[in-house]
Amino acid sequence: MSELSNVQLQLLKEVADLHEVPEGAYNLRSNGKSVSRNTTANINILTKTEGSGIDIHIKDGTVNESVHIPVVLSESGLQETVYNDFYIGDNCDVLIVAGCGIDNCGTQDSEHDGIHRFYIGKNSKIRYVEKHYGSGDGSGKRILNPVTEVYMSEGSTMEMEMVQIKGVDSTHRTTLAELKRNAKLIVRERLMTHGQQNAVSVYKVMLNEEGSSADVVSRSVARDDSYQKLDLCILGNADCSGHTECDSIIMDNGRILAVPSLEANSVDAQLVHEAAIGKIAGEQLIKLMTLGLTEQEAEEQIINGFLK
Amino acid sequence: MLELKNISFGADSNGSYKEIIRDISLTIPDNRFVVITGPNGGGKSTLAKLIAGIEQPTGGHMLLDGEDITNKSITEKARLGIGFAFQQPVRFKGITVLDLLRIAAGKTISVSEACDYLSEVGLCAKDYINREVNASLSGGELKRIEIASVLARNVKLAVFDEPEAGIDLWSFKNLIRIFEKMRTGNIQRSVIVISHQERILSIADEIIVLADGKVSKYGTKDEILPEIIGSDHVKGVCPKVEEGGNCDV
Ligand SMILES: Nc1ncnc2c1ncn2[C@@H]1O[C@H](COP(=O)(O)OP(=O)(O)OP(=O)(O)O)[C@@H](O)[C@H]1O
Numbered sequence: 001m002s003e004l005s006n007v008q009l010q011l012l013k014e015v016a017d018l019h020e021v022p023e024g025a026y027n028l029r030s031n032g033k034s035v036s037r038n039t040t041a042n043i044n045i046l047t048k049t050e051g052s053g054i055d056i057h058i059k060d061g062t063v064n065e066s067v068h069i070p071v072v073l074s075e076s077g078l079q080e081t082v083y084n085d086f087y088i089g090d091n092c093d094v095l096i097v098a099g100c101g102i103d104n105c106g107t108q109d110s111e112h113d114g115i116h117r118f119y120i121g122k123n124s125k126i127r128y129v130e131k132h133y134g135s136g137d138g139s140g141k142r143i144l145n146p147v148t149e150v151y152m153s154e155g156s157t158m159e160m161e162m163v164q165i166k167g168v169d170s171t172h173r174t175t176l177a178e179l180k181r182n183a184k185l186i187v188r189e190r191l192m193t194h195g196q197q198n199a200v201s202v203y204k205v206m207l208n209e210e211g212s213s214a215d216v217v218s219r220s221v222a223r224d225d226s227y228q229k230l231d232l233c234i235l236g237n238a239d240c241s242g243h244t245e246c247d248s249i250i251m252d253n254g255r256i257l258a259v260p261s262l263e264a265n266s267v268d269a270q271l272v273h274e275a276a277i278g279k280i281a282g283e284q285l286i287k288l289m290t291l292g293l294t295e296q297e298a299e300e301q302i303i304n305g306f307l308k
Numbered sequence: 309m310l311e312l313k314n315i316s317f318g319a320d321s322n323g324s325y326k327e328i329i330r331d332i333s334l335t336i337p338d339n340r341f342v343v344i345t346g347p348n349g350g351g352k353s354t355l356a357k358l359i360a361g362i363e364q365p366t367g368g369h370m371l372l373d374g375e376d377i378t379n380k381s382i383t384e385k386a387r388l389g390i391g392f393a394f395q396q397p398v399r400f401k402g403i404t405v406l407d408l409l410r411i412a413a414g415k416t417i418s419v420s421e422a423c424d425y426l427s428e429v430g431l432c433a434k435d436y437i438n439r440e441v442n443a444s445l446s447g448g449e450l451k452r453i454e455i456a457s458v459l460a461r462n463v464k465l466a467v468f469d470e471p472e473a474g475i476d477l478w479s480f481k482n483l484i485r486i487f488e489k490m491r492t493g494n495i496q497r498s499v500i501v502i503s504h505q506e507r508i509l510s511i512a513d514e515i516i517v518l519a520d521g522k523v524s525k526y527g528t529k530d531e532i533l534p535e536i537i538g539s540d541h542v543k544g545v546c547p548k549v550e551e552g553g554n555c556d557v
């Protein structure tokens with residue numbers, strides 16, 4: 001990755017914990033182009049012939065492998081929509097790391113809209129990590145509008161970790177999932193907004209068949225004058241179980257709208273939602289201050305723990 | 309040495325002003341083990357909060373080793389060496405026991421050092437070190453972790469608010485050992501324990517009885533203990549233990 005600038009390397013570190021070329025399959029996209037790629041015997045990556053993006057094919061029975069597909073944008077004013085489709089075979093156990101880092105030092109808005117679609121084969125286990133990060137002090141906005149669609153076959157499991165902690169001015173993320181028999185979806189979202197940032201996160205999870213289950217948990221912190229809307233919806237269309245939880249800390253002049261919703265279309269659907277919004281508990285600050293921290297340090301510790 | 313001079317504290321309660329601590333003067337020299345007892349609502353926790361800076365006195369002065377600390381903040385008092393274990397420990401989402409002990413120590417202590425503090429309070433360290441200090445911990449576990457968080461600090465004055473509450477009898481023996489060790493350590497240190505327990509009162513150097521916001525009795529253990537044993541607010545040891553029953557105390 002020697003052709004990458006320091007800014008790009010920093011972005012890569014933030015979104016994919018990458019310090020060097022990852023092991024296994026990867027595709028690195030930088031400023032609108034694929035700049036390096038590696039495939040393995042079991043994982044193939046192909047550039048789409050129509051439109052922008054890649055197709056990732058993972059063979060049946062691929063286990064203990066990983067795919068990294070980080071995207072970095074460091075030119076101001078770049079706007080792109082990219083389609084990445086994952087075709088995952090049966091009986092796989094694979095880690096997929098996606099993420100987008102935008103550095104915008106210019107005056108024009110930079111925007112990356114990644115559309116990720118996952119077609120997960122029977123009994124496959126996928127862990128998906130997606131991190132979004134923005135940096136740069138230009139007046140141009142850093143905008144990310146990801147769409148994630150997950151189609152889960154019988155007995156498959158998807159664990160998603162979605163993290164956006166810093167620097168993204170505007171985001172509208174949409175996650176849709178459809179689950180078949182005994183499929184299981186686990187989502188852990190972590191969101192923090194600062195300044196004038198605006199973040200909307202919408203989930204729509206359809207539990208379509210017997211034994212399917214979903215656990216969608218969002219933890220967020222809204223600071224300064226930022227705004228968040230968390231819209232977590234689970235539909236139970238069969239004998240299934242679903243749980244959603246939004247747990248938010250509000251600070252300064254932040255605003256949060258939490259709209260967890262459930263729709264049961266089967267008498268056997270068991271659905272639960274929880275939502276809580278509040279400022280940091282005074283007694284938590286006091287306890288850490290009695291251990292010698294200042295109020296600001298205590299606040300940071302509490303938020304770091306909460307978003308860990 | 310901690311000196312309280314004419315400390316008072318009042319607060320609004322249901323629209324009218326209530327005097328909770330009334331003109332208390334006390335001196336607690338170094339290497340002293342002082343137990344404060346007294347009826348519920350007598351003002352014990354409030355006095356402890358005043359010492360820790362969680363409440364600010366409405367009158368009087370407070371000195372630590374001669375330095376005026378009356379209006380110092382919680383953080384400043386903590387940094388001057390005052391430690392406080394809450395009567396009702398606080399829970400945190402996401403902060404682990406190890407995180408909390410590291411914050412308390414004020415430095416990156418090793419996992420094995422952190423485990424030592426947990427062992428002292430009778431918790432099997434490997435089961436707890438990575439647990440979150442959240443609602444999944446039982447009351448007694450939380451209480452012991454609270455005590456460990458004060459042990460991890462190098463304090464001059466440690467205040468424990470009803471440390472025995474919710475703790476089973478085996479740990480109770482441990483608890484007494486902890487206090488004795490704190491007092492005999494090589495730094496000049498005083499320990500104040502708020503307690504209703506006869507066993508804790510019986511190892512005190514001095515006992516203070518606080519009732520209705522005032523010191524109603526103050527003296528050495530030998531003077532005070534016989535006067536208050538059997539009173540409503542002092543709890544004896546469970547009879548089973550006295551008979552050498554199941555409780556291993
Ligand atoms: N901030 C406050 N505002 C109003 N009233 C208060 C406040 N803090 C304490 N009180 C009242 O002051 C009295 C003393 O309370 P405190 O908690 O100090 O008692 P305590 O001696 O620790 O009792 P216990 O043995 O039950 O722990 C109580 O009547 C309590 O309700």
Ligand SMILES: [Mg+2]
Nearest residue numbers: 352353354395
């Ligand atoms: Mg009390």
